Amino acid sequence: MAPEAALTEEAAVAGGAADEGVQAETGVLAAAQAGDDDAFQELVGPYRRELQVHCYRMLGSIQDAEDLTQETLLAAWRGLAGFEGRASVRTWLYRIATNRCLNELRAGARRSRDLTEMRKQEAILPEPSRRRAEPTWLEPYPDALLDEVPDRAPGPEARYETRESVSLAFLIAIQQLPPNQRAVLVLRDALGFRAAEVSEILGITTVAVNSALRRARAGLEENEGLQRPDRENAPLPGSLQERRIVDGFTHAFETGDVDALVALLTEDALLTMPPLPLEYQGQAAIGDFLASVALREGRSYALRATRANGQPAFGAYARDWDSPVLHPHGVVVLTLAGDRIAGVTRFLDNVLMTSFGLPESLRAA
Incomplete structure (x- = not known):
């Protein structure tokens, strides 16, 4: 068989497989919209862990991230009948999750918890080298859970590898950003969504997305807390x-x-x-x-x-x-x-x- 013919046949097979995949997802979506809970779980299950990691990046708390992921999936189930398919299921889920995280950040309720106990601890510790203006609301994220995220390479717009975008230094740095800038930076530079997709997720114009991204990147570089370790010289995991x-x-x-x-x-x-x-x-x-x-x-x-x-x-x-x-x-x-x-x-x-x-x-x- 000539190389050109082989390539054509291979492309046709790949195209057929892709068509079958789209048809299968369409069938699952229709069943889920008709109230089939098993179909809904099949539809959203592949995205559950990555949505939790996304909420973790936004909030800095694994406990809050799990709560917001559950809320996202519940909202998706309740709103599935109105999903028109103008965006992918994944993008639609990210829209729900991101906006719920933004609401949580703006409410500020979680930031007031444990402040009294924190002040007691601070009072008995030796004088530090320096003090931050605000508490660092951050918890660690287990690698065992990170390993469960599907091997879905971020889009070409991404600036950070997956593990770099959950490093403690990165998370501390983005906590200094206003909520909207944080969301734009995570969606664009950590997940690689295109500006038009971020516009759809946040319900703002692409001009506003690009403007927020510029300010977020500038703030990230100016933030003295952003002292990312030299990843090239860090020893390999397990070495x-x-x-x-x-x-x-x-x-x-x-x-x-x-x-x-x-x-x-x-x-x-x-x-x-x-x-x-x-x-x-x-x-x-x-x-x-x-x-x-x-x-x-x-x-x-x-x-x-x-x-x-x-x-x-x-x-x-x-x-x-x-x-x-x-x-x-x-x-x-x-x-x-x-x-x-x-x-x-x-x-x-x-x-x-x-x-x-x-x-x-x-x-x-």
């Missing part, structure tokens, strides 16, 4: 180099060896504890914090390895020498640069243990 750093951190932390921990840090390493607006920067500042707070005399921990936001992480458990039970003490996420640790982010909410599939407690060895 021997990464394992050496992780093992060194685990041993030093569990034995309370502050000097060994400081030796693992870069000179300008940063320690943060969201939502507290406190930053401890540099080996000396972090060493003093560890010695006077986290690893002061009488305190020790056991760590259980996991991964979050594409980075090495741990569930921390505090030892109580009067009991064989070790109690949960939050999640620690490391940002690596070369053979050193450039960032330590400590999340103190013990509810996060469940999200990472970590045990609620440990028994002392």
Whole structure:
């Protein structure tokens, strides 16, 4: 068979498969619109996890992201009869999810929670290297859930790889943006939607989309919190180099060896504890914090390895020498640069243990 004929036949087969796919989705959509719950689940199921990741990017909270994803799917079910197919099902779902996230951000209700407890913690900690103007409303996202996102490459408009767009540095940076700018930046630069699609999702003109995107990108670059690690020099996930750093951190932390921990840090390493607006920067500042707070005399921990936001992480458990039970003490996420640790982010909410599939407690060895 001539090459041209083979290519033509191959294209025809591919085209036929695509037509069958469209027809199948059309049939599923019709059944779902007729009230078939199984058809609805088949229609929206492939998008559920990526919608949760999208809500997480927008809100910075895995718990809020799950709630908003559930609300999105419920709204989709209720509004399915009015779906006219002018956009894809995926784009339509993103429109519902994005606007619900924007409503949540504008309401600001979640930002007022736990403020009293946060202020109590802030008052007893040593003076930081610097303070942020606002709390950092951020939780870590388990890599195990990120792995469930379909391998759907972002569109050509995307500026960031999927894992870079859920890195802690990126999420902290976009939290400084107004809600609308944040939405435009995530939809365009993280997901790769075209300007016309973002216009449809947000219900604004393409001129407004492009204007918001310019302002968002400028704000992102100006934000001093945007100190993305050098991804080219960071060790590969699961590599021997990464394992050496992780093992060194685990041993030093569990034995309370502050000097060994400081030796693992870069000179300008940063320690943060969201939502507290406190930053401890540099080996000396972090060493003093560890010695006077986290690893002061009488305190020790056991760590259980996991991964979050594409980075090495741990569930921390505090030892109580009067009991064989070790109690949960939050999640620690490391940002690596070369053979050193450039960032330590400590999340103190013990509810996060469940999200990472970590045990609620440990028994002392």
